[in-house]
Amino acid sequence: MADCELCGAMKVGVKQVKTGRTEVAACSRCIEKLNLGPKPVAPGLARAFSSKSPTSSANNAARTGHGRGKNIMSRSEKDLADDFSSRISSARKQKNWNQAQLGKRMAETVNVIKSAESGKRPTDSVIRKFERILGITLMVEHKSVDTRVLGSGTSRGITLGDYLNKER
Secondary structure, eight states: OBOOTTTOOOSBOEEEEEETTEEEEEEHHHHHHTTOSOOSSOHHHHHHHHHSOHHHHHHHHHHHSSSSSOOTTSOOSEEEOTTHHHHHHHHHHHTTOOHHHHHHHHTOOHHHHHHHHTTOOOOHHHHHHHHHHHTOOOEEEOOOOOOOOOOOOSSSOOOHHHHHHHHO
């Protein structure tokens, strides 16, 4: 006998069930009401697995380092150009469009166009729209990032105190 973590009922029989990405101790009433019983495969995953070929999921697993999902921490091969706002503005002016006309062609608001031209980074989908509609390239190859090793001790990593002492 334990407490249900969902409804708070005390001293009831509970089972460990998955809700989203976590497991909770739930009473039989909550399991029934919230439909938390065991499911063979989530409906969205069933469609995703049926549309993917076995080799594509294996390639994805090898690329991301694990078997499920997309690694959101991996960087793409390209970055947004530093001068993207001037590229957008000059390409728009070459086509003799005002910001409203460009927004209409892209199915975006004028505010999205204005903010991109003022230097605010647009979403990836809007970047692709700019590239397609204006015929420009906004995504460029990565610039290399220089790194340096501050400590070479074998017993532990460098601490903030080590860094500050070294700088003095």
